[in-house]
Amino acid sequence: xxxxxxxxxxxxxxxxxxxxxxxxxxxxxxxxxxxxxxxxxxxxxxxxxxxxxxxxxxxxxxxxxxxxxxxxxxxxxxxxxxxxxxxxxxxxxxxxxxxxxxxxxxxxxxxxxxxxxxxxxxxxxxxxxxxxxxxxxxxxxxxxxxxxxxxxxxxxxxxxxxxxxxxxxxxxxxxxxxxxxxxxxxxxxxxxxxxxxxxxxxxxxxxxxxxxxxxxxxxxxxxxxxxxxxxxxxxxxxxxxxxxxxxxxxxxxxxxxxxxxxxxxxxxxxxxxxxxxxxxxxxxxxxxxxxxxxxxxxxxx
Amino acid sequence: xxxxxxxxxxxxxxxxxxxxxxxxxxxxxxxxxxxxxxxxxxxxxxxxxxxxxxxxxxxxxxxxxxxxxxxxxxxxxxxxxxxxxxxxxxxxxxxxxxxxxxxxxxxxxxxxxxxxxxxxxxxxxxxxxxxxxxxxxxxxxxxxxxxxxxxxxxxxxxxxxxxxxxxxxxxxxxxxxxxxxxxxxxxxxxxxxxxxxxxxxxxxxxxxxxxxxxxxxxxxxxxxxxxx
Numbered sequence: 316x317x318x319x320x321x322x323x324x325x326x327x328x329x330x331x332x333x334x335x336x337x338x339x340x341x342x343x344x345x346x347x348x349x350x351x352x353x354x355x356x357x358x359x360x361x362x363x364x365x366x367x368x369x370x371x372x373x374x375x376x377x378x379x380x381x382x383x384x385x386x387x388x389x390x391x392x393x394x395x396x397x398x399x400x401x402x403x404x405x406x407x408x409x410x411x412x413x414x415x416x417x418x419x420x421x422x423x424x425x426x427x428x429x430x431x432x433x434x435x436x437x438x439x440x441x442x443x444x445x446x447x448x449x450x451x452x453x454x455x456x457x458x459x460x461x462x463x464x465x466x467x468x469x470x471x472x473x474x475x476x477x478x479x480x481x482x483x484x485x486x487x488x489x490x491x492x493x494x495x496x497x498x499x500x501x502x503x504x505x506x507x508x509x510x511x512x513x514x515x516x517x518x519x520x521x522x523x524x525x526x527x528x529x530x531x532x533x534x535x536x537x538x539x540x541x542x543x544x545x546x547x548x549x550x551x552x553x554x555x556x557x558x559x560x561x562x563x564x565x566x567x568x569x570x571x572x573x574x575x576x577x578x579x580x581x582x583x584x585x586x587x588x589x590x591x592x593x594x595x596x597x598x599x600x601x602x603x604x605x606x607x608x609x610x611x612x613x614x615x616x
Numbered sequence: 617x618x619x620x621x622x623x624x625x626x627x628x629x630x631x632x633x634x635x636x637x638x639x640x641x642x643x644x645x646x647x648x649x650x651x652x653x654x655x656x657x658x659x660x661x662x663x664x665x666x667x668x669x670x671x672x673x674x675x676x677x678x679x680x681x682x683x684x685x686x687x688x689x690x691x692x693x694x695x696x697x698x699x700x701x702x703x704x705x706x707x708x709x710x711x712x713x714x715x716x717x718x719x720x721x722x723x724x725x726x727x728x729x730x731x732x733x734x735x736x737x738x739x740x741x742x743x744x745x746x747x748x749x750x751x752x753x754x755x756x757x758x759x760x761x762x763x764x765x766x767x768x769x770x771x772x773x774x775x776x777x778x779x780x781x782x783x784x785x786x787x788x789x790x791x792x793x794x795x796x797x798x799x800x801x802x803x804x805x806x807x808x809x810x811x812x813x814x815x816x817x818x819x820x821x822x823x824x825x826x827x828x829x830x831x832x833x834x835x836x837x838x839x840x841x842x843x844x
Contacts, residue, residue, distance in 0.1 A: 566732055566751075569694060569712065585672050585693060586653030599672075599691065601712060601731050604751065 317477075317490040318344025318463040319570075321551045321558050321581035322591075323610045327457070329577055329592070330359075334454030338446045340580075340587045341461040345442045347490075347583055348463030351476035352445040353437025355486045355553045358456040360431040365410040367403045368427040368435045369417065370473060374399050377421050390416045398448045399473070400427065400436050407431070410483075425474065425511070430484030432456075432555055437476035457612060460553045460581075462488035468496070469514040479520035482527055484555035489516040490583060491547035491568045499543070519544060523552070537561045537607045551581055557611035566604030573597040579610045618643055623650035627657065634661050634684075653693065658686050661703070678705045681722060697724045700741055713750070716743045719760065725814045732769065735762045738779050744814035754779050755791065763810050765819060773827055777834075781827040782807055784819065793833040799826045 320340035324330055334356065341352060371377035378396045385392045385403070390412055393404040405413060410429060417424055428435035436449040442463050446452065462477035469475050478486035493499075496515035499522060504510065508521050522543065526536040533554060540550070541564065549568040552559045560581060562570055573580045573588050575597045582588045585599070602608055620630045630648060637644065648669040651657050655675040658667045661684035669677070672690035682701040691709030700719040707715075710728035717733065719741025726734075726743070732750035735743050738757040748766035755771070757779025767785035774791020780803070781794075790796075799822075807821035832840055 567713065571712075584653055584674055585691070586674055589652040600710070604732065 316347045316465040318347030318583045318587070319460070319488050319490050319549065319551050319581065320344060320462075320583070320587050321458075321460040321553075321560075323458040323558050323579040323612075324577065325579070326577035330457060331455045333456040333459055334451045336591060337459045337461055338451045339590050340582060341442045341446060341451075341463060343587045343590075344461075344463045344583060348465040349441055350466050350471045351437065351439040351464040351473070352442035352462065353435065353464075353476045353478050353488075354445075354449075354451055354459055354461040355428065355433055355435045355478045355488075356451070356454050356456045356459040357432045357484070357553065357555065358434060358454065360555075361404075363407050364404050365407045365429065365431055366434065367405070367410070367413045367429040368400055368433070369403060369421075369424045370400050370427050370437075371421070371424045372399070372473075373423065374401070377424050381421065384420050385416060388416045388420055397436065397450065399438060400449065402434055426480070428478070428480035428484075428486055430555060433484045433486065433553065435478055435480060435486055437462075437478065438473055439471055439476065457556075458553070458558055460486070460488055460551050460558055462490075467492050468516075469512055472512070474512050475514045475517075477516060478553065479514075479517050481520045481523045481552070484553075485523075485533065486553045487516065487520045487523065488551050489519060490549045491563070493519060493544055493546035493548065495545040515546070519548070519550070533559065534607055534609065541605050549583070554611070557609060559610075560602050560608040561606070562602055562604050564605040570602050571599065572602055572608075573599045617645045617647060619647040619649060621649040622652065622654055622657075627654055631656070631659060634658060634665060634667065637663055637665055651690070655693070658684070661686065664703075672709065681705055691728065692726075697722070697741075700724060710747070711745075716741050719743070721760075723810075723813055729766070735760070735779070738762065742810055742813075744810055744816065746814075746816065748785070751788075752791070754781055757781070761806065761810055763807065763814070763824070765816065773829070775833055776827075776829040778829060780806075782824040783827065784824045787825075787827070790827065793830045794827055795830045797826045797828045799824070 382394045395402045477488040493515040496518040523536045549562045645666040651671045651673045653674040657673045657677045659679040662682045667686045669688045674693040676695045678686040679698045681703045683703045685704045687706040692711045694712040697705040698717045700722040702721040704723045706725045711726045711730045713731040714733040715730045716724040718737045724743045726745045729747035730749045734749040734753040736755045738760045740760045742761045744763045751769035754773045758777040762781045764783045768787045770789045771791035773794030804821040
């Protein structure tokens with residue numbers, strides 16, 4: 316099954332409430348996905364800074380003295396630990412070095428996502444526990460997406476939870492199941508892409524990353540996904556300045572959208588949206604099958 | 617008239633109250649407040665009870681309705697009035713996918729739009745949609761009528777049996793074995809009756825086109841293998 320929520324704020328006065336609103340939306344979707352939960356929050360970008368969200372199975376060991384060890388390795392950084400995750404902030408020009416330095420000094424940490432504004436948090440467990448673990452309610456930001464997982468295609472693990480990063484400031488959540496993921500994974504491995512799980516959504520994320528590396532933009536990559544991915548999907552993708560939605564041509568995985576002057580919201584069900592401000596007067600509709608939608612702060616103004 | 621507030625009353629209390637109405641009871645009119653997208657609101661109604669739901673509902677509202685009149689003053693999630701036997705279900709807003717699926721009787725009126733698979737496998741239900749319907753509607757429909765005042769999406773009436781489809785607007789594409797058919801006087805008469813029952817005014821039956829089964833896929837024929 317799985318549940319997806321997304322919230323894109325047009326009214327910046329709502330930004331301090333982003334974490335609060337998204338948390339309530341996510342928890343409402345618990346019975347669609349009680350196995351694991353995750354969120355991508357797009358906070359305000361700091362000029363010249365970039366951040367990398369990392370995860371560890373042994374946070375006590377991996378995150379202790381991480382700031383000092385990064386500095387010793389020649390990479391000055393700020394490390395903010397949140398439970399099993401940590402956000403490493405570095406100078407924007409050094410973003411490309413983070414992966415290599417971490418691989419050397421902390422080989423067991425995983426990179427959840429990176430970019431100017433995105434932070435990605437995901438864990439196994441009930442959505443309410445995941446929200447509490449990372450203190451999501453206190454987070455502010457311009458937009459965010461979340462996912463509650465009912466696993467069908469691979470094991471219930473932190474790395475099998477969503478969102479999956481697809482590139483700088485980009486991530487993907489998925490409701491559905493892909494039927495050609497094994498074949499596509501083999502093709503992508505041949506192209507040199509590394510995989511961490513047997514998860515179908517990781518393949519979709521890697522596919523989008525690979526297509527964009529070949530020069531497509533995200534919209535073109537999603538349009539390509541309609542041809543190249545076989546199976547059921549409602550995807551919500553987060554980008555630095557907005558989010559996108561695409562459903563497969565059969566469109567049996569549910570999706571509801573709501574728009575007011577102050578926000579655009581996505582939910583697997585209407586239930587996820589009922590606590591949003593002025594939902595009674597929102598325009599509410601279902602996204603069409605095989606159609607790529609985008610909401611973008613840069614274009615919305 | 618009992619008012620059941622789903623913000624404070626569990627859904628099961630509402631549904632069991634609706635299931636346990638005794639013969640001769642005077643309380644035949646229920647109002648439901650704060651559905652807030654709840655699933656399975658007013659399923660399994662089996663008598664002539666009136667239910668007014670003030671707000672939008674989630675999955676499977678009014679499923680298996682047998683004789684009730686259920687009105688949703690809002691929109692409905694997937695599977696509204698699924699397998700209705702008799703009675704009437706009215707959705708003032710939009711309906712999500714597979715509205716009226718497998719319905720065997722009664723009337724489903726959707727005043728907004730219906731999404732994909734409206735009336736899938738319908739078996740006698742009558743469905744009137746004031747707006748548009750999505751793709752694969754009336755797939756394998758066996759009997760009953762689907763009336764659409766707006767447009768129909770892709771693959772209307774795919775693998776249709778004997779359900780009769782009437783569309784006033786455009787049809788994006790017809791499904792396998794579904795064809796446009798001649799509108800005869802008996803069809804116009806039935807259409808006029810359904811429009812009246814559904815409270816549609818200012819629309820004439822002559823504005824519709826009729827679609828039905830070409831009856832070529834009833835039995836397997838190797839020459840039709842491409843169509844399956």
